[in-house]
Amino acid sequence: MRRRLIALLLAGVQALALSSIAHARDAATVPLDHLPALRGDYFAIRSQATGREYHVYVRLPEGYAQHPDRRWPVVYLLDGDSLFPLLAPTHLFLHYDEQLPEAILVGIAYGSFDPAVNARHIDFSDAAPDTPQGEAGAPAFLAFLRDELLPEAERRHRVDPRRRVLVGQSRGGYFVLWSALREPDLFWGRIASNPALSRGRAALFAPPASATTETRLVVTSGARDLDYRVRNAHDWHGYWSRRDHPWELELMVLPEGTHAASIGEAYRRAMLHLFREDVARARADGEG
Secondary structure: OHHHHHHHHHHHHHHHHHHHHHHHHHHHHOOOOOOOOOOEEEEEEEOOOOOOEEEEEEEOOOOOOOOOOOOEEEEEEOOHHHHHHHHHHHHHHHHHHHOOOOOEEEEEEOOOOOOOOOOHHHHOOOOOOOOOOOOOOHHHHHHHHHHHHHHHHHHHOOEEEEEEEEEEEOHHHHHHHHHHHHOHHHOOEEEEEOOOOOOOHHHHHOOOOOOOOOEEEEEEEEOOOOHHHHHHHHHHHHHHHOOOOOEEEEEEEEOOOOOOOOHHHHHHHHHHHHOHHHHHHHHHHHHO
8 A cells, every 4th residue: 555655656746747847848938928029939040150049039010910911021139138028019019109010020139148158249349459359240240140040030921121120239239330331231220229339439430331222220329328428429420421321310319318228218219210101101090
């Protein structure tokens, strides 16, 4: 009798352990299924250009499945580790309240904030005397976006490639501006939030590559950011405002904005500016 009780107890413990393992495995596979504002897709991609693996999270628009023939604007978020879970719901609320068009949001994440894994200091930096050796990875990261990530994301989902937007904050904002000079046609819209020009600054004043279409570029600057960052944003905008360039250029100052915590407001104002014709039509239809 005692042996039978022990066997039953062991069997129960084993079943509980297997159930916990299965539950943990399922949770790891579909961690966002119960968060509809973030729901869409996930895939990992190992880049041949950079040699690194990236975790790519995709939020699909409401109504995506109900409109199988429709193609959607797409927003690529640098620093997806933090910006994707913040800006994906923000975009949904902007669609509700401000009539911003729904879009596919793609967060490009490293999977950690540990500098041994998170290579933003490399991927978002160009070669310069003040860039440490081995950290000028912007050309390789741009090749990763152009040749690997964009084709894969746009193969998997119904993207309108004519309406791609790239969003970067701080050092990511530097990369947004740098890429606008190197490949202006790659993205229709760009948002550089409080761009950090602390290294490789001269590269952002080099002549831009030729472009076939005019694109839109918004720089946002928090007035409460560090003084030198505020000056850099104004200097860059002022320099290009007096010269030929392939963008429709806009500087937006956030009077109470800080360096990082104002990214939601920066996104709201910049996206409404980029998609202003769509917003105006949607509001007119709502009033009609």
